[in-house]
Amino acid sequence: MNYKAIFFDLDHTLWDYQKNASEALEELYKQFDLYRLGGFSSSAFIERFTTVNYGLWDQFNHGLIDKDKLREERFHKILHHFKVLDKPLSLKISDAYLKLCPTKTNLFPYTHDVLSYLQSKYQLYILTNGFNDVQQIKINSSNLTSYFKGVITSDSIGYKKPNKEIFDHALEVAGIANYEGLMVGDNLNADIRGARNADIASIYFNPERNRHKEKQLTEISCLSELMNIL
Ligand SMILES: [Mg+2]
Incomplete structure (x- = not known):
């Protein structure tokens, strides 16, 4: 990959x-x-x-x-x-x-470790349906700014995940083809189906190990697992 x-x-x-x-x-x-x-x-x-x-x-x-x-x-x-x-x-x-x-600044365990590990190997972006005004404050307050090359919000694009358009826009921003991108998120609809709509690979973050019927899914329950996969 x-x-x-x-x-x-x-x-x-x-x-x-x-x-x-x-x-x-x-x-x-x-x-x-x-x-x-x-x-x-x-x-x-x-x-x-x-x-x-x-x-x-x-x-x-x-x-x-x-x-x-x-x-x-x-x-x-x-x-x-x-x-x-x-x-x-x-x-x-x-x-x-x-x-x-x-x-508020609570992050999931290993967020900083994982992001600093991944940052040296990949371009990292935030892709969120949250709102511009608050998302930027969250990112700054919890010291995440330096890991990311950009923050892409549905607010500024006019399309929300799971729409293909926001993922296509993200690929354009990163300057990559669909097979060179990977989406990591906790929402089976917005993040996982959304990525699939744009033919982008995805990893489902399921910290509570919620049951679901989704097939052919790469799933993790702790962010630290990303350091083994990527
Ligand atoms: Mg989410």
Whole structure:
């Protein structure tokens, strides 16, 4: 395999989205005194966030809602679940979350080791459906900037993974042919099927070892495995 460039997804592949979001939500729960308002626990708050956020991101990835709708609806739906009907408050929490969460710095184990190993052999890029404004803060805050030649966001291209167009654009940016690229990501649809749409090889990062029916998949559960494969 003569790969020249590796495209990494960011959220939940390098940057530990769940851990970082949980830390931010814990702080917001206290800051906005949510126990007093709704009588629910911080863990219930985080759990609800996870469910609502997953659903909204799935709709977003399928092109059913846009970025503003996602951001506007997220905390409104969560508070609504706990019978706190206060739209202005949900928007305030949303703004605070968007400021705080990207500054969190938890990464998956071996992120730095793997990236510094790979950096000497390949061109590395971030390829993300996340938003320009927050992704750049996450990358800077967690000291990932120096590993990557570029950050490609769906936000700036106008196409989201799994669309072929964003992968074709990534190949163009890297100046390589499809067989010289490799995608590493945690989402079977956006990252893996997306890469296949553009005839690019892929590695599925599955740290929780979720069960699936996908066949002919190269799969890892720890990033350190990349140092044996690549
Ligand atoms: Mg991801």
